[in-house]
Amino acid sequence: MAALIEVTDPDDPRLADYRDLRDVELRKHLEAEHGLFLAEGEKVVRRAVEGGFAARSFLMAPRWLDGLEEVLASSDAPCYVVSEDLAEAVTGFHVHRGALASLERTPLRSVEEVVAGARTVVVPEDVVDHTDVGLTRLPPTRRRIAVLEDLVDHANVGAAFRNAAALGVEGVLLSPRCADPLYRRAIKVSMGAVLQIPWTRVDPWPDGLAALMEHEFTVVAMTLAKDAVDLDELVSMEPERLALVFGTEGSGVTPETASMADLRVRIPMAAGVDSLNVAAATAVAFYATR
C-alpha cells in the first residue's frame, strides 16, 4: 500500500522526479541518469503499474486518489498528494489528467527476444473480451514487426506504437536515433501502448536487423521511390513473417537500410500531394497487412 504523503512545498526534494516536465533537454538527462520515466494520466499510470513497471513514486491532486485506489494499494512507493497549483508549479504545466507516476526503466530487451518472441502483448485485465475482432482470423503463424528508423518526434513514435497495438503488430524495433518511447509525450500519444508492446533498440544499425532475416522475416522498406511496388502487391504475397520499416517523413528509409530490405513498397497517393505523415503511413500499412 502506497503511503499518502501530503506535500505543500514546491521545492520539496522528494518531488525531484517531476520537475520541469516541459523542458525536453533537462528531462532527457534527468530520466537517463536516474533510469526513470514518467507516466501521465490515470489510464497510463494504471497500465504502467499493471504492466510490471516498478513505481518510484506517485504525484497527484486529491481528486485522483479514488480512481487509482487499486493501483496505489498494489505498490509500496510513496504517493505525494499535492494541490493542483503545486503540481503546476513543480511540473511547469497544468496537469490536465491529474495523476503522475515516476517509474523505473527496465533493461532493454535483446533484438532476438523481440524478433523471436511470441505474442507477449500484455492485455490489461479491465479490458472487455473482443473475440470477434479481425485479428483472431489471422493464421497463428503470421507475425508482424514494425521497424522505426530515425523518427525523432516523440508524437510520431507514440502514434506508431498506438497503431501497432490497435492493428495487431507484435513488436517494434527502433534505430538508435529514434525518439525515446518512454518519454512522457510518446507514452501519452501511444495511449500506453509503449508499455505493452515488446520493443528494443537495434545497435549496430542497420546491421542488427540481420536477426529479422535469420528468423525468416520478409523485410519491407516503406518508401515513395518510384520503383517500389504498391502496397497491394505486398498484401497479395501474404508473407507469414513481415517486418515493415518506416523512415522519416522527409527522406524516407535511408538508402543503407533500403538496400538491406527484401522489398521496397509504397502507399499509392494522389498526384500533387505531400506524402502521408509517418503515423498515418503506419496505420495504413498495418491495416493493409493484417
Add this chain to the structure above:
Amino acid sequence: MAALIEVTDPDDPRLADYRDLRDVELRKHLEAEHGLFLAEGEKVVRRAVEGGFAARSFLMAPRWLDGLEEVLASSDAPCYVVSEDLAEAVTGFHVHRGALASLERTPLRSVEEVVAGARTVVVPEDVVDHTDVGLTRLPPTRRRIAVLEDLVDHANVGAAFRNAAALGVEGVLLSPRCADPLYRRAIKVSMGAVLQIPWTRVDPWPDGLAALMEHEFTVVAMTLAKDAVDLDELVSMEPERLALVFGTEGSGVTPETASMADLRVRIPMAAGVDSLNVAAATAVAFYATR
C-alpha cells in the same frame, strides 16, 4: 508586386493580424471579426496564394524573401520585413518556418457545391507528374467525400484533410462544432490541404447531410459499435459514391448521425486496445476504400 516595408517597432499597428498567435481564444475572435486567416511557412504561404486566396499582407525575416520571390511578385499586398526577434515578439513564438501571410477568407461553399462538385483539387504547378500512382486506376465515376463530426482538435482536422488529399478524397463536410480548418495549426498539420480540397460546414446538422443522399452517396458512419460491419465488407461493396463519417475519438459518431447513415462500419482492431485515433482511422478508411 508586394511592396517590401521594413518594420522595427513591435507595436506597429500594421502587424495587428499577426499578434499573439498562441492565444487560441483571442485568435478565434480576431480572425472571425476580420475575416482573415494565417498561413505559416513558405510552402503553405505559396499554396494559399496560388490557390487563389487574396493576401492582406506578408510578414517575414529577410532570409525568406528569396524563396517567396514569385509569390510576392504576384501579389499587391504589403510585405513587412522584420527581424526574427521582432517576429517572435509580435507572434509570441519562434517562427521556425519563417514566412507568414494573412489572407482573406472566402465565403463558405454550399453543401451542394461540395457534394456535386467535380474533381476540383488544385494541383500546385511545382509538383511533378505522378501518372503512375494508384488513383488514376479508379473508375472516373467513383467519388468519395469525408464528413467530420465534432472534431474539436485543430490537429485532427488538419490530419484528416492531409490524409484526404493524399488518398484522393474529393471533398470534406464539417459539422458546426468541428474546429476551423483555416486555423493556423489545422492548416499546418494539413500541409496546406485545407486550401486545396473543397469543404464547407453543414448546417442544420445533421439534416444538411440529406444532400449526400440526393446525390446517391452511400453514407457510412465509422464506429466501434459491435453490430457494425467490418471495413472489408464495405470495400467489397464497391460503392460508386461514398461518404465516410468520422466522429470524436471518445464517443464516435453521434446516434443521431449514425441513424441517418446507410451503413455502420468499423475498423477491426486487436483485443484490449484503445481505438485508433481519428486521424489514423481516416487514413485507414480512405486507403481501404480508394
